[in-house]
C-alpha cells in the first residue's frame with residue numbers, strides 16, 4: 154500500500170478495498186515508528202486527521218469522491234491550516250495556531266484529502282539543508298547522516314520514507330526541487346502565479362511558489378490539479394482557464410527538443426551527478442527526443458542577484474514579526490523598543506537574522522541603486538536568456554543540484570557554500586518559470602541524483618508528460634531508501 158500511486162490509492166478507496174481511516178492510520182503508525190528518528194513532521198493531530206478520514210469515507214460511500222478524496226497528504230509547515238499549529242520552522246511562531254486556511258489547504262480540504270500533519274522546514278524557508286529549523290534538522294531517509302535538502306526537507310523526507318502518500322512544498326530558489334533531488338522523489342515548482350500564495354507565510358513574495366512533491370510525475374499532476382487555480386485573495390494569482398495537468402501524460406516524446414545549457418555542465422558539477430544526468434539524456438534520445446546546445450549566459454549571476462532580492466523582500470515581509478501583533482514576545486524588557494529588539498533577537502535564528510540584515514542594507518538609502526536596482530536589472534536579463542533559449546527548444550534539462558546529499562553539519566558554518574546548492578535552480582525562480590526534479594540515478598555514495606526539467610511559462614502539462622514518459626521507461630523513481638520499502 155505504501156508504494157501505491159495516488160491513482161491506485163484512489164481506486165482502492167473507491168472500490169472499498171481500504172478505507173481512508175485505515176489508510177490514515179497506517180501512515181500515522183509509520184510516522185509514530187519512524188518520525189522520532191527522521192524528524193520530518195513537526196506537528197501531528199491524529200484526531201483531526203482521522204476525523205477528516207471519516208468524513209472522506211462518508212463522501213466515498215455516497216459516490217461523491219474526487220481524485221484525492223480520502224488520501225493522506227502532508228503539508229509543509231509554511232501553510233496556515235485552521236486549528237493547526239503553523240510554525241514556519243521558527244521559534245517566532247512556535248505557538249501560533251492558524252485561525253484560517255491557506256488557499257492550498259482549502260483546495261485539498263475541498264477535494265476531501267486528509268491533512269496528515271505539518272512537515273519540518275528551514276526557518277522561514279531559508280536554507281538548503283533543513284538545518285536552520287528551530288525544531289531541529291531532518292535526516293535524509295537514505296542515509297541518516299546526510300541532509301534531506303531544504304527548505305522543504307521535512308516534506309521530501311516524509312515522501313521518501315513513505316510517511317505520507319504525497320505532500321506539498323514551496324520553492325523560492327529551489328526548495329521543492331533540491332530536496333526532491335536529494336531524497337530521490339519528484340517535485341514541481343509551477344509557473345509563478347499558478348498556485349495562490351494566500352495563507353502561505355511569505356519569504357520573498359516575487360519568487361515564492363507552492364507546488365507538489367510526490368513519488369512520480371503522474372502523482373504530481375493529480376496534486377497540481379487540486380492546488381492550481383485563480384484566487385482573488387492573492388494579487389499575483391493568475392486568472393486562467395482550469396487545466397487538467399494530467400491530460401498529456403501519455404503523449405509520445407517524438408520530436409521533443411531538449412535544450413542543454415552549457416553553463417549547467419561546467420566546473421562545480423560533481424562527476425557522478427553529471428554522469429547520471431547524461432544517462433537520463435541518453436534515455437530521452439531513445440524515447441525520440443533531440444538535443445540542442447543552448448546557453449544561459451547570465452545564469453552565473455543568479456546567486457548574487459537572488460541574495461540581494463530575496464533578503465530585501467524577506468526583510469520587509471518579516472518586519473511584521475514584532476512581538477505585538479502575533480509571534481514570540483520576549484518575557485522581559487524595559488520599554489517598547491527593547492521589547493521589539495529582544496523579541497526579534499530571541500525569536501529568529503541566525504540565518505533569518507543574516508537575511509534581514511542583508512535585506513535592510515541593500516534597501517537602505519545610498520545602496521538601493523547599487524544593489525537592489527542593479528539586481529532587478531540583471532533579473533530581467535536572466536529571464537531574457539530563457540526567452541531566447543526557448544526559440545530553439547521545448548524544455549531545458551540539467552542537474553537539479555551540483556552534488557548528492559551532503560552530510561549534516563558539513564556546510565553549516567559556510568553560508569556561501571550552502572547558497573551554491575541552488576546554483577541550477579534559482580534562475581528559474583528569478584524568471585518565474587516552472588521547474589521540476591525527478592530521480593535519475595544514484596551517486597557514487599548511493600544517494601539519489603535529480604534531473605531538472607525546466608519548462609516555458611505555463612508548460613507544466615508538457616513537463617509532466619516529459620517526466621512521466623521517462624518514468625514509464627525507467628525505475629529510478631521507484632527506488633526507496635533501505636528499510637522503508639517493506640509493504641503492508
Ligand code: GLN
Nearest residue numbers: 278279280325326327328
Ligand atoms: N536555499 C534557498 C534559500 O536559502 C532557497 C530556499 C527556498 O526556495 N525557499 O533561500
